[in-house]
Amino acid sequence: MIDLTSLSKTYGEQTVLDIEQLHIPTGQTFGLVGNNGAGKTTLFSLMLDLIAPTTGTVTNNDIVVQKNEGWKAHTAAFLDENFLIGYLTPEEYFVFIGGLRGMKKEDVHTSLKQYIDFFHGEVLGQKKYIRDLSKGNQKKVGIVGSLLSNTPLVILDEPFANLDPTTQIRLKNLLKEEASATGKTFLISSHDLQHVTEVCDRIVVLHKGKVVRDEKTSTGTLQELEAFFREQL
Amino acid sequence: MLQHFLYLQWKSFTRGAGFATGLAQKILMGFAWIYFAAIFASLAFAAFWVVQDDLGKDPLPFVSGYLLYGFVFWIVARYFLQKMPIVHIQPLLILPVSKKRIVRFGLLKTTVSFFNLSNLFFFVPFGVILIQQEYNWPGVVGWWISIGSIILMTNFLNIMLNSVDRILVLFAVLLIGVYALQYFEIFDLTAWTAPIFMAAYHQPLFCIIPLVLLGLIYQWSVTHFKDKLMLDGGTIQPKAETHRAADLSWLDRFGRTAIFLRNDIRLIIRNKRARMSVWMGVGFLFYGLIFMSDIYSGSAMTVFAGIVVSGGFLFGFGQYVPSWDSSYYPLMMSQNIAYKEYLASKWWLVVVGTLIGMVLSSFYVFFGWEMYLAILAGGIYNLGINAYLVLLSGGYTRTPIDLTTNNKAFGDKRSFNIKTLLLIIPKLVVPMFVYYVGVLIQSKSFGLILVALVGVLGFAFRNLVFGWIEKIYQEEKHKTLEAYKQKNT
Secondary structure, eight states: OEEEEEEEEEETTEEEEEEEEEEEOTTOEEEEEOOTTSSHHHHHHHHTTSSOOSEEEEEETTEETTTOGGGGGGEEEEOSGGGSOTTSOHHHHHHHHHHHTTOOHHHHHHHHGGGHHHHTTSSTTOOOOGGGSOHHHHHHHHHHHHHTTOOSEEEEESTTTTOOHHHHHHHHHHHHHHHHHHOOEEEEEESOHHHHHHHOSEEEEEETTEEEEEEEOOTTHHHHHHHHHHHTO | OHHHHHHHHHHHHHTSTTTTSOHHHHHHHHHHHHHHHHHHHHHHHHHHHIIIIISOSOHHHHHHHHHHHHHHHHHHHHHHHOOOOTTTTGGGTTSSOOHHHHHHHHHHHHHSSHHHHHHHHHHHHHHHHHHHTTOOHHHHHHHHHHHHHHHHHHHHHHHHHTTOHHHHHHHHHHHHHHHHHHHTTSOOTHHHHHHHHHHHHHSGGGGHHHHHHHHHHHHHHHHHHHHTOSTTSSSSSOOOOOOOOOOOGGGGGGTHHHHHHHHHHHHHHHOHHHHHHHHHHHHHTTGGGGGGSGGGTTSTHHHHHHHHHHHHHHHHHHTTTTGGGGGGHHHHHHSSOOHHHHHHHHHHHHHHHHHHHHHHGGGGGGGOHHHHHHHHHHHHHIIIIIHHHHHHHHHHHOOOOOTTSOOOTTTOGGGOOHHHHHTHIIIIIHHHHHHHHHHHHTOHHHHHHHHHHHHHHHHHTHHHHHHHHHHHHHHTHHHHHHHHHOOOO
């Protein structure tokens, strides 16, 4: 699904990301872990062509992201609040996002029904603009916005942050279900090692812009990761 | 304590997005200041010598009479343009600083603004001329103090009333109404107000009255803001606006463009900053009144007026495409969007706004057809040419707009760059030139027809130009995203 080739990003003297080669196959739930400044958001921004790489390319489904915009048709993402439109109500936002992907208003509302539990009665039908929602509820809107239109690739930057404990558990279930039922490819970054090992098939650890660990998730992964980050103390 | 505040102020100034721009821009900004200073100073000279020699009137009472317009106009201008000060104080609230201090500093900061300082450029030279011409100097000083106090009063009043749209409408109507009454020689309010301002000249001690009033208003604003210095008080974070439902399903007939149109209309309805552009359009409808005098008949300035009258919304809104979407530009750039549809939506808005402007300005017919025809010709030029050009210059503007805070329409230093300045030439200068050529060849009407023809020609190239603008937007994409990250200036 995604191939990175000699991808790097340098600001002045400082190289914030430097990845020689990385392949993410279709259908994988890919977890990205690392401390602040490790380059997680930079990597996702490069994948979405939001910043230009210093060297190298990102290939998404045989399309070179830096050259052709065709990848947008099958990619959805939620990185941060800049992906929300503050003056819309959540419903209007979903209709907008869905509309851009060819969904009719009715389709959007039907599709929203499967997320009613996830919203926990706090998002839909509130007559509130997104900018007036709490951080957690804004996050719910962004996540559902990226899932709604059933694109084969979904990129989520720290989806668990700011969510209440119940919603975190719901999100874990939701992501697992979507991954197994629809075969979607997920790229998820997180600071929460437990969540990410529970959801993802594969974990890549970024450290100072480089890939330092890359492995399939197994029962021992959580302990290994904890050990790795303890070494950084 | 003060030095801590000044330190913060200095940092926010030097680290703001506007400051970090190139040297060329700073020089341009410098020129702009010198330009304004020169305009105001020459206005002061004109106000004295032209009034005395050409009109044969005593300049001081004459100027005093027109001060009323000045003040009301300033209030309206401030409302649109002056940036509100009290925003970045949240981190100070829990530090050992009294609220009164924070408020006082915030208020004093507002006095150092273009809207107050530029008055000095006028009143200082004017006063110096008066004293040189042997007007009684304590009187001039008294007059000065009164006017200075009134200007500062409008400053504080504006800050307090800022959130009330109705007040603005009231003042705008007042300004136009009083001017109309005077224009048609029904009632001259200035004859009544001139003696009031003159009182401080005849008896300098009277300037104590406006000074005391100023003190009272200042105290009033201190208490007003001190009580509101809570997170939910509306001064730190803008109040949540009530939900305005808008059934926009009728737009669906526009196909995919409707998806964007719906958003853009909601953008305008629900964000004060965006609503400003509509008010600007309304305000500029009256701009042509300045050019009603016979001196301008047949001059290229009528075309200038024609373009500005019909194009207030076009310039006010179009200039900030795509900045309106700056707070969620990363979303837009990762969605499956064709720039063409995105641009088409903005283009339609601007076109419809201009058409409405052309219809509403039909009241100029009462003042004679020449002005209205110039507005129609200018309007067609706006539709055919300027509608593209504003979108084009928007591609280079890259001013992040924070929709939730209002007022900053012209305060954005970044919108002041060379490329956007250069684009003013085809927007305003070219049509004036075309008209001038037409007048030279044949007549005033031929000049207007030429201007309109250029506009009609512009329509024919729509697809070509859209493709062109699209390319620029794409080339500028990463720079634009980067610029939008720096939100606060």
